[in-house]
Amino acid sequence: ESTSDAIGDKAREVRERLSETLKSANRTCRALEDRSIQTAKAADKLVREHPYQSIGLALAVGLLLGTVLSRK
Secondary structure (H helix, E strand, O other): OHHHHHHHHHHHHHHHHHHHHHHHHHHHHHHHHHHHHHHHHHHHHHHHHOHHHHHHHHHHHHHHHHHHHHHO
């Protein structure tokens, strides 16, 4: 009976730690989601304010990547 109580206490401790870890991971995930949404909105605003420069930059990056990857 005493060993079953000890096992039950250990299992309860493990469950509590797991619960706290999951809550912490959930908070971190929400923070990362909020941060990525803010970054995406800032990028969208920048592209809308400078559409031709954005197209030019995308073209240059594409050409650079195409050149680098075609050489290998």
